[in-house]
Amino acid sequence: MTKDTARRPGGLLRQRDFRHLWAADVLSQLGTRVSHLALPLLAAETLHAGAFEVSAIRTLQTAAFLVLGLLVGAWCDRMRALPVLVVADLARAAAFCSIPVAAAFDALTLTQVYVAVLIAGVFSVFFEIAHQTYLPRLVPAQDLIEANAKLRGNHAVAATAAPTVAGLFFQSFGAPATVLVNAAGYLWSALWLRGIRHHEPQPPAPTQRHLGREITEGLRLVFGHPLLRAFGLHGATFVLFQSIQVALGVLFLLREINLSPGAIGLLSSLGLTGALAAALLARRLATHLGQDRTILCSGTALGVLFLGFPLTTPGYGLIWWAVAAFGTAFSLIVLTVSMSSRQQALCPPALLGRMNATMLFLVWGAIPVGSLLGGVLGEVIGLRGALWVATAGAMLAALWLVCSPLRRSSD
Numbered sequence: 001m002t003k004d005t006a007r008r009p010g011g012l013l014r015q016r017d018f019r020h021l022w023a024a025d026v027l028s029q030l031g032t033r034v035s036h037l038a039l040p041l042l043a044a045e046t047l048h049a050g051a052f053e054v055s056a057i058r059t060l061q062t063a064a065f066l067v068l069g070l071l072v073g074a075w076c077d078r079m080r081a082l083p084v085l086v087v088a089d090l091a092r093a094a095a096f097c098s099i100p101v102a103a104a105f106d107a108l109t110l111t112q113v114y115v116a117v118l119i120a121g122v123f124s125v126f127f128e129i130a131h132q133t134y135l136p137r138l139v140p141a142q143d144l145i146e147a148n149a150k151l152r153g154n155h156a157v158a159a160t161a162a163p164t165v166a167g168l169f170f171q172s173f174g175a176p177a178t179v180l181v182n183a184a185g186y187l188w189s190a191l192w193l194r195g196i197r198h199h200e201p202q203p204p205a206p207t208q209r210h211l212g213r214e215i216t217e218g219l220r221l222v223f224g225h226p227l228l229r230a231f232g233l234h235g236a237t238f239v240l241f242q243s244i245q246v247a248l249g250v251l252f253l254l255r256e257i258n259l260s261p262g263a264i265g266l267l268s269s270l271g272l273t274g275a276l277a278a279a280l281l282a283r284r285l286a287t288h289l290g291q292d293r294t295i296l297c298s299g300t301a302l303g304v305l306f307l308g309f310p311l312t313t314p315g316y317g318l319i320w321w322a323v324a325a326f327g328t329a330f331s332l333i334v335l336t337v338s339m340s341s342r343q344q345a346l347c348p349p350a351l352l353g354r355m356n357a358t359m360l361f362l363v364w365g366a367i368p369v370g371s372l373l374g375g376v377l378g379e380v381i382g383l384r385g386a387l388w389v390a391t392a393g394a395m396l397a398a399l400w401l402v403c404s405p406l407r408r409s410s411d
Contacts, residue, residue, distance in 0.1 A: 011146055017198040018139060018147065024192035026154045028089060028127075031185025033162030034169075035061075035096070037268065038182060039117065040250040041166070041261050042099075042175035047110045051383070055247040055375030060114055062367035064122040065360055072129050073357015074214040077350065080200045081134035082193065088127035089190035095119040096183040100176035108176070128364070132356040136344050137200055145291075145341045149283045152333050152340075156275030167265020203350075218354025221347065222362075228346060228355070230404035231339055234299060234397055235363035241393030243370025244377065244386055245309055252383040253321070257314050267321060274326035278333035291338040296406045298335040302328055303395035310387035 012018045039057050043049035076084065095116045102108040139147045169178040222228045253259045259267065286294045308324025311317070347355040377386035 012139065012143060012150060017196045020192050020196045021134075021138060022150055022154065024085075024089075024189040025131075025151050026157060027185045027192065028189035029154045029158035029185075030162055030165075031092075031096075031182040031189070032124075033158040034166045034178065034185065035182045036246070037162065037166040037250060037265060038170060038175060038178040039113065041170050041254075041264075042179065043110060043113060044251060044254060045170075045261070046175045047108070047113070049110060051248065051251055051378035052375035053110060054251055055371045055378065056114065057117055058243065058247045058371035059368040059375075060117045061121045061124070062364050062371070063118070064125045065364035066368060068122065068125045069129070069357050069361035069365060070215045070218065070354075071357075072125050073218055073354040073361075076126075076129050076133045076353035076357070077203060077214070080202055081130040081137065081353075082196060082200050084126050084130040085134065086190050086193045088123040088130070089186045089193065091123040092120045092127070093183045093186035093190070095123070096179055096186070099179045100183075103174075103176035125360075125364075128360055129353060129357050132340070132344075132360075133353045134200070136349065136352055138198055141345060144344050145283055145286060145337065148337050148340045148344075149279060152282065152337050153276075153279030155336075156277075156279040156329070156333055161269065164265045164269040167262045167268075170261045170265075214354060218351060218358045221351055221355055222358040225346065226405050228343065228359075230400050230406065231295075231343060232359050232362040234400035235359065236366045237400060238299075238302065238394055238397035239363050240366040240370040240373075241390045241397065242306075243367045244374035244390035244393075245306070247371040247374040248378050248383050248386055249309070251378070252312075252387065256383050257312065257318070267318065268325065270322050270325075274328070274330035275333050278330040278337075282334045282337040285334055286338045286341070291342050292406045294338045295335060295342070296401050298331045298338075299401040300398045302331040302335060303391075303398045305331060306391040306394040310384055310391055 013022060040054050043054050043057055098116050099108065099113060102112055135147055135151070136144065165181065166178050169181060222232050250264060253264045253267070254261075282294075289297065305324055305327035308320040308322075308327070312321040312324075343355065343359065344352070374386055374390070377389055381389075
């Protein structure tokens with residue numbers, strides 16, 4: 001892929017292999033986003049789960065990052081990433097297919113949902129780390145901002161469309177059929193990935209393999225670099241508290257605001273149009289402001305906009321939720337595009353897998369902790385009180401960026 005190719009109308013999407021990666025990512029993201037709404041609704045409405053049991057789903061989706069994240073990063077630096085992506089998608093599809101199959105035989109239990117979610121979570125560790133490692137192997141460094149913007153556009157499309165799809169499917173066809181949409185997204189993603197022709201060379205093997213030493217190199221890189229350290233600690237802090245809101249948001253709208261599943265899906269989609277807007281503007285903002293200023297401004301705005309979630313009330317008070325969802329989605333996509341591009345440019349190619357694994361260990365590893373914390377807070381101080389705690393933490397997370405070298409940057 002050449003620089004000229006990327007600058008034609010359509011940019012990188014004119015390049016066949018990136019187009020396949022992009023299409024696979026759309027479908028995979030759609031499946032993941034559908035599960036974010038479908039699984040809590042399945043647990044709460046069909047299996048009559050409480051706040052802690054619902055939050056446990058989110059915990060199990062991401063707990064594997066705490067256990068396996070750093071190991072998988074070291075492994076991904078030793079192997080080709082594309083086969084890992086295909087196998088992970090197929091395994092996640094199989095795990096989620098087990099839920100509608102069990103429901104068809106009237107044998108579905110909350111325990112099985114937990115097991116399916118945990119298995120899918122393990123393979124998500126491999127997928128997410130391999131995906132971020134594969135992108136710089138597929139496109140040249142000068143195209144990373146465009147590539148990341150287009151892939152984050154997939155997040156935006158999935159974030160906007162999936163809640164409505166999940167909510168309407170849930171009301172029309174029931175929870176098991178909605179989970180089947182999730183499985184189908186992973187299956188189609190695997191088929192698109194299989195169509196990539198780009199030859200990915202086998203990474204050179206280290207002269208002396210030592211897994212612990214390789215993991216330490218990744219940790220030393222992230223925590224020894226002032227920008228990478230700030231990115232990782234901001235992500236971990238923000239996601240810790242965001243996970244409270246994600247774990248309890250559906251339950252809050254269902255039981256405190258008395259919305260139907262379809263209305264919850266529509267409200268989520270309306271708010272998340274901010275992600276679509278960000279996907280269109282993220283590259284321009286990074287070019288106009290510079291990547292570092294974009295990271296600083298969007299990271300600060302992200303916490304402030306969280307105020308809308310606990311302020312939400314029935315009726316016209318739903319506007320608070322829509323504004324918060326729109327603003328946080330916009331800020332998060334803008335932040336992630338610039339931050340991901342900076343991370344990939346700062347990291348030596350031989351350490352990409354371990355750098356990505358360390359970042360994901362910090363960020364995704366905070367999700368199960370935050371989800372469990374949300375379940376406890378929801379039971380002890382109520383759903384709205386838990387959302388206020390989430391908001392306070394999200395606002396404080398910006399201090400990692402404000403106190404970093406970003407504020408002295410002149411890019």
